[in-house]
Amino acid sequence: MIEQVRTASCRAGGYSQRHLGRRGVEFRRCFAPVLTVTSLLVPAQAHAQLRYDRFERRPVGLELRGTATVVDRVLCLTPASGRAVGLAYYADKQKLSLGFTTEFRFRMTIRASTAWKDAGADGIAFIIQSEGIPKEAPTGGDLGYDGLPKSVAFEFDTWLNPAGEGGRKLPDPDHNHISVHTAGVQPNDADEAFSIARNSEIPELSDGNPHVVRITYVPGAFTLYFDGRHCLSAPLDLENTNGGSVLDEEGRAWLGFAATTGAHYEEHSILSWSLRVPQADGEGAEARETDSLGAGPDGTLR
Numbered sequence: 001m002i003e004q005v006r007t008a009s010c011r012a013g014g015y016s017q018r019h020l021g022r023r024g025v026e027f028r029r030c031f032a033p034v035l036t037v038t039s040l041l042v043p044a045q046a047h048a049q050l051r052y053d054r055f056e057r058r059p060v061g062l063e064l065r066g067t068a069t070v071v072d073r074v075l076c077l078t079p080a081s082g083r084a085v086g087l088a089y090y091a092d093k094q095k096l097s098l099g100f101t102t103e104f105r106f107r108m109t110i111r112a113s114t115a116w117k118d119a120g121a122d123g124i125a126f127i128i129q130s131e132g133i134p135k136e137a138p139t140g141g142d143l144g145y146d147g148l149p150k151s152v153a154f155e156f157d158t159w160l161n162p163a164g165e166g167g168r169k170l171p172d173p174d175h176n177h178i179s180v181h182t183a184g185v186q187p188n189d190a191d192e193a194f195s196i197a198r199n200s201e202i203p204e205l206s207d208g209n210p211h212v213v214r215i216t217y218v219p220g221a222f223t224l225y226f227d228g229r230h231c232l233s234a235p236l237d238l239e240n241t242n243g244g245s246v247l248d249e250e251g252r253a254w255l256g257f258a259a260t261t262g263a264h265y266e267e268h269s270i271l272s273w274s275l276r277v278p279q280a281d282g283e284g285a286e287a288r289e290t291d292s293l294g295a296g297p298d299g300t301l302r
Contacts, residue, residue, distance in 0.1 A: 010069075010076030010267045050090060051274040063089045063133050063256075075270040077124065077259035080110070085139045088270065089127075089256030096128065097239055097251025098278045099218045104257075105271040108158060109208040119175070120206040120266030121159035123259065126215070128152045128238065130246060130253040137258055141166065144258025145181075146190040150246050152182040152238070154215065154224065155190070158206045159264065169193045173200045178224065178231060184242025197234035202226055206266055 052059065054073040067078050068086035077086035094100070110120035125143045129151035137144040141161035145153040156178055163171040170192040179198040181188055188194065203226075205211065214225040217236070224232040238253070239245045247253050255275065259268030
């Protein structure tokens with residue numbers, strides 16, 4: 001069946017906390033029409049796969065923190081309110097050392113009456129980390145991961161944080177960009193000095209429409225597709241990043257999402273999420289060639 005995307009507001013209770021590139025690679029334009037995705041109902045986890053086509057009110061396997069909650073089967077990380085942070089991590093570590101493919105749909109919607117009429121903030125981060133599921137996280141431009149050791153964060157950033165703010169050495173490129181940040185085993189940083197790849201030539205992130213992200217990692221490199229178009233590729237070895245491993249001794253890490261707001265705000269929602277991990281016995285070939293939302297090896301949806 002075709003899943004109808006609902007636009008219910010993410011109004012939920014909760015609490016917030018306050019804590020406070022080196023090079024860009026494979027810079028490409030990645031504009032594409034908004035896509036409707038066919039959704040098949042299967043168990044959330046089967047073998048080395050987790051899959052959420054929609055979210056139950058108490059989603060099995062997910063740890064929610066801060067303002068994160070489920071409204072109308074949508075994972076709402078933050079409502080449109082100031083100084084909020086929402087986290088959603090899969091509770092069990094996943095073995096990532098052999099590679100993985102993950103795909104998720106998100107929606108960011110400006111519903112706020114802010115000082116700048118059309119300015120929402122701050123964005124969503126997809127995070128890989130082996131430090132532990134945090135009980136609290138930084139808000140605003142720190143996007144819920146700043147200061148988190150042993151992590152890699154894929155930012156979908158909707159606010160331009162200038163140089164000098166919070167000690168930043170480099171400014172964000174603009175108010176609408178994707179950027180990948182890591183400091184290896186050291187505390188990660190939302191400063192663009194810690195970006196290993198970025199792209200600003202993308203569709204508007206906060207347009208209220210669903211957007212599809214697909215990330216494929218093979219040891220030594222990652223590729224990111226946005227709305228079915230190739231956006232970023234860069235060298236990345238999760239077991240040897242800045243001289244240390246982002247993964248634990250067994251090659252595992254937690255995966256999850258963070259979203260934040262500051263003085264400006266918007267709703268941040270995850271509509272679906274899937275993960276495919278190769279098996280040591282060779283079953284991973286199929287996982288790399290197709291994923292749960294119907295994308296082929298080139299990242300295009302069919």
